[in-house]
Amino acid sequence: MEVPMNLDQATIHVEKTKSLKLKEVNFKIKPHIKEQKRLFRTSLYKLAIIAEVNNQVYEFGGYILNHKLISQLEKDPSRFLVGAEPPFLCGTNWPASGIAEVVEANKIPLDSLIITDGNNVIATVYKDEIPLLTNWFKNLID
Numbered sequence: 001m002e003v004p005m006n007l008d009q010a011t012i013h014v015e016k017t018k019s020l021k022l023k024e025v026n027f028k029i030k031p032h033i034k035e036q037k038r039l040f041r042t043s044l045y046k047l048a049i050i051a052e053v054n055n056q057v058y059e060f061g062g063y064i065l066n067h068k069l070i071s072q073l074e075k076d077p078s079r080f081l082v083g084a085e086p087p088f089l090c091g092t093n094w095p096a097s098g099i100a101e102v103v104e105a106n107k108i109p110l111d112s113l114i115i116t117d118g119n120n121v122i123a124t125v126y127k128d129e130i131p132l133l134t135n136w137f138k139n140l141i142d
Contacts, residue, residue, distance in 0.1 A: 001060050020133065025123040025124075053122050062082070076091070086116070086118040087122060098118050109126070
C-alpha cells in the first residue's frame with residue numbers, strides 16, 4: 001500500500017504515526033527509498049505499510065492506499081485485498097481461490113482479515129480489530 005508524498009511529508013508521517021499493535025500483528029510505516037522523479041513537479045516518495053509477525057517483517061505494495069480502499073475495508077472487509085503477489089492482507093470471501101482453501105484449512109473466522117503467503121496463515125486481524133486498522137489507515141492519508 002503506497003501513499004504518494006514528498007520526502008519531508010513522508011518523514012513527518014513516519015515520525016508522528018505510532019505503530020498499530022494488534023493481537024497477532026503490528027503495523028508500521030516506513031518511507032520508500034525509491035524516488036519518483038517528475039518533470040515539472042517535486043519528486044514523490046512513498047510510504048510502505050509493514051506488518052511484523054513473530055519478528056518476521058512483511059511489506060505490502062501493489063495497491064495505493066486511498067479513501068476508496070479504506071471505504072472498501074469499512075463496508076466489506078471480507079473482499080478486501082492488498083498485495084500484488086504474496087503475502088496478501090485480505091478478507092476471507094474469495095471462493096474458488098487459494099485464499100479460500102487457506103481460510104477453510106485453518107478455520108479462520110469469516111469476519112476476519114488474514115495475512116497469508118498463499119499457503120499458510122501468517123496472522124489474523126480479528127473483526128474487533130478491523131476498525132482500529134481502518135482508523136490507522138485513515139490517519140496515514142489525511
